[in-house]
Amino acid sequence: xxxxxxxxxxxxxxxxxxxxxxxxxxxxxxxxxxxxxxxxxxxxxxxxxxxxxxxxxxxxxxxxxxxxxxxxxxxxxxxxxxxxxxxxxxxxxxxxxxxxxxxxxxxxxxxxxxxxxxxxxxxxxxxxxxxxxxxxxxxxxxxxxxxxxxxxxxxxxxxxxxxxxxxxxxxxxxxxxxxxxxxxxxxxxxxxxxxxxxxxxxxxxxxxxxxxxxxxxxxxxxxxxxxxxxxx
Numbered sequence: 001x002x003x004x005x006x007x008x009x010x011x012x013x014x015x016x017x018x019x020x021x022x023x024x025x026x027x028x029x030x031x032x033x034x035x036x037x038x039x040x041x042x043x044x045x046x047x048x049x050x051x052x053x054x055x056x057x058x059x060x061x062x063x064x065x066x067x068x069x070x071x072x073x074x075x076x077x078x079x080x081x082x083x084x085x086x087x088x089x090x091x092x093x094x095x096x097x098x099x100x101x102x103x104x105x106x107x108x109x110x111x112x113x114x115x116x117x118x119x120x121x122x123x124x125x126x127x128x129x130x131x132x133x134x135x136x137x138x139x140x141x142x143x144x145x146x147x148x149x150x151x152x153x154x155x156x157x158x159x160x161x162x163x164x165x166x167x168x169x170x171x172x173x174x175x176x177x178x179x180x181x182x183x184x185x186x187x188x189x190x191x192x193x194x195x196x197x198x199x200x201x202x203x204x205x206x207x208x209x210x211x212x213x214x215x216x217x218x219x220x221x222x223x224x225x226x227x228x229x230x231x232x
């Protein structure tokens with residue numbers, strides 16, 4: 001049986017015009033669970049992170065261990081809030097555990113959040129779910145690789161391991177939509193990454209010869225913009 005999420009003795013804080021304490025965090029989590037909506041939880045978690053309220057990490061761990069699917073899904077969403085923080089490794093352990101959740105909605109959200117942490121391109125994760133029988137998990141993998149490559153959560157753009165995995169994905173035939181999406185990520189990233197690589201350009205060139213119409217279109221657009229930028 002799940003134990004209640006108890007507030008600690010931390011003093012209230014004024015963050016982003018919200019006055020809150022750990023009790024307020026508990027109420028927000030419960031509201032998200034009651035409404036089946038997790039989107040409103042993440043902004044508060046990010047605000048908490050900026051002020052360094054470590055108590056949120058213990059709340060996430062307890063939610064992740066719950067027998068209730070919705071609580072575990074909230075934990076998977078909240079895990080991404082620790083990207084770039086001192087708590088990222090602790091969040092990584094929670095998300096890695098949720099990879100094996102019996103509910104694919106929870107597992108797929110954990111994979112996406114691991115991408116936000118910038119950790120899904122690590123060798124121990126990067127090939128997970130590549131051949132998963134459920135499309136949702138293969139989609140989550142593509143999303144996580146894109147997040148790693150962009151580095152939105154970590155501030156480090158151009159993760160080469162993620163770029164290589166996206167290039168491989170763009171050439172596969174099993175999921176035409178995911179292949180096109182992977183090529184779109186590469187084509188867009190090529191314009192903005194400060195870590196330009198010959199591998200990225202080679203992937204775009206290969207994409208122009210793909211049998212997948214959308215892959216070809218995205219690759220050509222990426223090359224046009226990349227080479228125009230190089231000339232400029």
